[in-house]
Amino acid sequence: MNTTSLDSRTTQQPEDKARQGGVSRYENRLRLATVSPSVLLLLVWMIVPLAMTIYFSTIRYNLLYPGENDFVGLENFYYFITDAGFLAGAANTLILVGSVLLISVVLGVLISVLVDIDFWGRGLVRVMLISPFFIMPTVSALVWKNLLLHPVSGIFAAIWRFFGATPVDWFTHYPMFSIIMIVSWQWLPFAILILMTAMQSLDQEQKDAARLDGAGPLAIFWHITLPHLSRPIAVVVMIETIFLLSVFAEIYTTTSGGPGYETTNLAYLIYNQALLQFDVGMASAGGLIAVVIANIAAFVLIRLIGKNLTDKAS
Amino acid sequence: MMLTLKQTRQLRTFLLGLLAWAVGLVMFFPIFWMILTSFKTELAAFASPPELFFTPTLENYVEIQQRSGYFSFAWNSVVVSFGSTIIGMLIAVPAAYSMAFYESKRTKSTLLWMLSTKMLPPVGVLMPIYLLCKNTGLLDTRTALVIIYTLINLPIMVWMVYSFFKEIPKDILEAARLDGATPLQEISRVLLPISKGGLASTMLLSLILSWNEAFWSLNLTASKAAPLTALIASYSSPEGLFWAKLSAVSTLACAPILIIGWLSQKQLVRGLSFGAVK
Incomplete structure (x- = not known):
């Protein structure tokens, strides 16, 4: 758009016509000077470590045994995939991402429709709903573990006792469920934040017209509200997937992946190989597998919604 | 008793409002409880059933500074x-x-490619980054974290600023250009004053994300450069009663970000959704 207006200006002033080539050359130089720092930095950030990871994944490389860096081909990948933790880690990653996505999208839609109603104290309720998103992951994990889920002094135990039930030792008996609860508590508010804002741009007149035509609340929700929220929901799914694939601090501070491999996801498994067992080669192989999984997810998601993103932004 | 249509609607709004309040209070409860516990003595914090009424004390806040700096x-x-x-x-x-x-x-x-760099899971590059930091002496330094946080937040910042700039009419800039302004003057005298709200919320989002980041800070720092996320993680190996102190340190660590988040929630949505939701 800008170039066309520049062009029209130059045609209005014929004596400037010679400058036209100069303008676009100037624009190119400007573009190069301003965009290239970001692009170069991100390119280096992507390529250098990734290339090193690929290299490490093909050699024997353990920090405990320096100097024995023979080329081993795909051996690291073989050991990583046949390791007892791999299947558990992959399954747990899927369970964690899937459940948290489901919880945050379904409850997120329902809650943001609920707080779109004009009731007393709505502003305050909204602030309360989104607050957990701003709490740092290590804090939410430890607050849940020690103040809420603790089998002796936690709030849940007190509620259980109040109803005459035996308190549950959450992290021993339902470790994955506990992690899902904590992570959902952090990411449901993100969905609410995005969907609640999107609800505000919903055309009220369209809803009123549908109501006059005799449409019930369910029909309005299904045919007007939900289609309106489809793009924001896609955004929520995409961004949460990126972050949920790499959930780490919550596991690190509560269960350390245990008991057994019950709460080990791929991120934690690789961390375990790398910085606890010092097996750089195997951790790198695992890292590459995680990258491949993330890229499959990213490819599918960008295909689904990436185009919409730039179309809307422009 | 028959209710008029208006009364039914009012009753429904009231009940749904009540439900919304209940949901909001449940979601907020862990934060409320954390703040409350931070003012208890360790003994009261461990009490079962939990105490709702107690004599508040500030000793935890004093102690976390003395004990863990x-x-x-x-x-x-x-x-x-x-x-x-x-x-x-x-x-x-x-x-x-x-x-x-x-x-x-x-x-x-280019924009989409920048977004795609966010898809690279950090564990995929954990080993090289760790070893690079180790060999260059950057392990456990603030410099390393600054570099990494800049890079991981850069795509979001470009997207967010881009979406704010897109809303500015180009005529304004062209007018300045016709008056003979250089690009630098264009940016500093025209663009920045118009878009300072958007730039401020971009900065707030970046502050929030860096403040709460807990993968690199846990893996690359030990004692010298450890930020609050790492300090709090160190409370995961308990020594004796520590509930109240954990709550105090958590409250202090989260308060500034919570307040920033409350103040800027509307503008943050744009950055968090890469400009798709406004």
Whole structure:
């Protein structure tokens, strides 16, 4: 758009016509000077470590045994995939991402429709709903573990006792469920934040017209509200997937992946190989597998919604 | 008794409002409980059933500074998040400027490519980054965290600033250009004053993300450069009664970000959704 207006200006002033080539050359130089720092930095950030990871994944490389860096081909990948933790880690990653996505999208839609109603104290309720998103992951994990889920002094135990039930030792008996609860508590508010804002741009007149035509609340929700929220929901799914694939601090501070491999996801498994067992080669192989999984997810998601993103932004 | 249509509607709004309040209170409860516990004595914090009424004490806040040196960790968090935000803005604003006002055929694919770098899971590059930091002496330094946070937040910052710049009418800039303004003057005298609200919320988002980041801070720092996320993780191996102290340190660590989040929730949505939801 800008170039066309520049062009029209130059045609209005014929004596400037010679400058036209100069303008676009100037624009190119400007573009190069301003965009290239970001692009170069991100390119280096992507390529250098990734290339090193690929290299490490093909050699024997353990920090405990320096100097024995023979080329081993795909051996690291073989050991990583046949390791007892791999299947558990992959399954747990899927369970964690899937459940948290489901919880945050379904409850997120329902809650943001609920707080779109004009009731007393709505502003305050909204602030309360989104607050957990701003709490740092290590804090939410430890607050849940020690103040809420603790089998002796936690709030849940007190509620259980109040109803005459035996308190549950959450992290021993339902470790994955506990992690899902904590992570959902952090990411449901993100969905609410995005969907609640999107609800505000919903055309009220369209809803009123549908109501006059005799449409019930369910029909309005299904045919007007939900289609309106489809793009924001896609955004929520995409961004949460990126972050949920790499959930780490919550596991690190509560269960350390245990008991057994019950709460080990791929991120934690690789961390375990790398910085606890010092097996750089195997951790790198695992890292590459995680990258491949993330890229499959990213490819599918960008295909689904990436185009919409730039179309809307422009 | 028959209710009129208006009364039914009022009753329904009232009941749904009540439900919304209940949901909000449940979601907020862990934070409320954390703040409350931070003012209890350790003995009261462990009491079962939990005590709702007690004599508040500030001893936990005094003790976390004396025992674990809260302020040095907080200072690391401040330096790292402000450092990466300022450097990130210096790189992102020029890029967003030319992408928004001198769009080319490649602009959209560049933007999408930047977004795709966010898809690279950190564990995929954990080993090389760790070893690079180790061999260059950057392990456990604030410099390492500043560099990494700048890079991981850069795509979001470019997107967010870009989407704010897109809303500015180009005529304003062209008018300045016709008056003989250089690009630098254009940016500093015209663009920045108009878009300062958007730039401020971009900076706030970057501050929030860096402040709460807990993968690199846990893996790359030990004691010298450890920010608050790492200090709190150190409370995961308990020694004796520590509930109240954990709550106090958590409350202090989260309060600034919580307040920033409350104040800027509307503007944050745009950055968090890469400009798709406004």
